[in-house]
Amino acid sequence: MAVIDLANPTRFLTLVDRVLPWLAGATALVFAYGLYRVAGAPDDYQQGATVKIMFLHVPGAWLGMMGWGVMTVAALGTLVWRHPLADVAGKAAAPIGAAFTFICLVTGSLWGRPMWGTYWVWDARLTSVLVLFLLYLGMLALYWTAEDPNRSSRAAAILALVGAVNIPIIKFSVDWWNTLHQPASVVRMGGTAIDTSILVPLLIMALAFTLLFFTLHFAAMRNEILRRRVRSMRMMQAQHA
Amino acid sequence: MTAFLALLLRDMRLAMRVGGGALMGALFYFIMVAMTPFAVGPDLNLLTRIGPAMLWLGALLASLLALDRLFATDHDDGSLDLLMMGALPLELAVAAKAIAHWLTTALPLIVITPVLGLMLNVELSAMGWVALTLLAGTPALTFIGLIGAALAVALRRGGLLLAVLVLPLTIPVLIFGVAAANAAIVGPAPFGPPFTVLCALSLASLVLGPFAAAAALRQGLE
Numbered sequence A: 001m002a003v004i005d006l007a008n009p010t011r012f013l014t015l016v017d018r019v020l021p022w023l024a025g026a027t028a029l030v031f032a033y034g035l036y037r038v039a040g041a042p043d044d045y046q047q048g049a050t051v052k053i054m055f056l057h058v059p060g061a062w063l064g065m066m067g068w069g070v071m072t073v074a075a076l077g078t079l080v081w082r083h084p085l086a087d088v089a090g091k092a093a094a095p096i097g098a099a100f101t102f103i104c105l106v107t108g109s110l111w112g113r114p115m116w117g118t119y120w121v122w123d124a125r126l127t128s129v130l131v132l133f134l135l136y137l138g139m140l141a142l143y144w145t146a147e148d149p150n151r152s153s154r155a156a157a158i159l160a161l162v163g164a165v166n167i168p169i170i171k172f173s174v175d176w177w178n179t180l181h182q183p184a185s186v187v188r189m190g191g192t193a194i195d196t197s198i199l200v201p202l203l204i205m206a207l208a209f210t211l212l213f214f215t216l217h218f219a220a221m222r223n224e225i226l227r228r229r230v231r232s233m234r235m236m237q238a239q240h241a
Numbered sequence B: 001m002t003a004f005l006a007l008l009l010r011d012m013r014l015a016m017r018v019g020g021g022a023l024m025g026a027l028f029y030f031i032m033v034a035m036t037p038f039a040v041g042p043d044l045n046l047l048t049r050i051g052p053a054m055l056w057l058g059a060l061l062a063s064l065l066a067l068d069r070l071f072a073t074d075h076d077d078g079s080l081d082l083l084m085m086g087a088l089p090l091e092l093a094v095a096a097k098a099i100a101h102w103l104t105t106a107l108p109l110i111v112i113t114p115v116l117g118l119m120l121n122v123e124l125s126a127m128g129w130v131a132l133t134l135l136a137g138t139p140a141l142t143f144i145g146l147i148g149a150a151l152a153v154a155l156r157r158g159g160l161l162l163a164v165l166v167l168p169l170t171i172p173v174l175i176f177g178v179a180a181a182n183a184a185i186v187g188p189a190p191f192g193p194p195f196t197v198l199c200a201l202s203l204a205s206l207v208l209g210p211f212a213a214a215a216a217l218r219q220g221l222e
Helices: A003-007 A009-040 A051-079 A086-116 A124-145 A148-176 A195-240 B002-014 B024-038 B043-075 B078-084 B090-119 B124-154 B161-183 B192-221
Strands: none
Touching: A003 B090, A009 A051, A009 A086, A009 A195, A009 B078, A051 A086, A051 A124, A051 A148, A051 B002, A086 A148, A086 A195, A124 A148, A124 B043, A124 B090, A148 B002, A148 B124, A148 B161, A195 B124, A195 B192, B002 B090, B024 B043, B024 B090, B043 B090, B043 B124, B078 B192, B090 B124, B124 B192, B161 B192
């Protein structure tokens, strides 16, 4: 099925209805296996059991960033191809991405308390995730203030693209501003610095989070389509009344 | 080019005449800096240390103040529709409006900065450098704010939404602006690197801002 066939919301809804149970089931299975592997993962020799927070924290950060990536692709779809589902996809991705970013912030803060002795430090990575969260909130504020979904979707698409250009700049400037956090350790030159006994559960959890993201995303897209139908039905009813 | 200049002059005249907000930004900036000692206490050493940060924060907020009226008044009286249909590309038209906005709000603010520095116990020689960082950085604030102003008018919402959308995007400008100003006043870090990055941010937003703002207007008002 080509992407253009999905432009028909009804066809998309039938596809979602068919795919969603399988996706949700896969999410539950991978989560169960991932949590089992996390429970079996060894404690850190310095950090003890608190290192297990990482299995929520790191996937949360990745998915938080991916959420903006999904919004960027959807924004291109809205502005370039005027794909009718693209703005639905973008709108549905915003609160989910914000939620994953929030998970990253909260778990990071809870992890920082025993490790750094404080819930919050203004170090580079925490700060750039916080700024990402603020950008998400701005995006949500934009959706809240606009009544007409068509109008808000295009404005949101432009904001998503502006954000996509700015996020690397913000990341760079915050890094420059303060570097206290440990440097990137999963993907770096010369291979990973994490032992496989930790890395494998981490990747499984990342897969589980990704599946969860898309399950929620599809469900949210379906809800948004239905919400718009309800809205247009109400408008028609008001016209004929 | 004549249309560009005409629009620039028109906006500047509008801003400077009765009802325009040309000097309001500078006045707000002045009041905000004057409020700082009331909030943190009159300790001169402390004021020297946080002086550049307060000046930059004041400039950031002052440049946001008049932004929501940048397109809103033109939208209300219909001249924005004329601009969109005119021969001048919309990108250039919004750039002219942004430059006029910068000349009428940011420039007066930069001019009074050396005087305000005295109140924050920053030496007059160093104030020149702080004013220079503002001169290099405020165009970025205006042109990033331009995008927010266009989005706000396309959504027919102004005020706080604009601030919420724009402020996170201005964080790099604030970081490098304060870093350069601090380097000029207290050192020991060199002034060059943050200042050049600040110039780069201004130049990049000078290019990207008008395109994004014009796209937002076209998408929002068609």
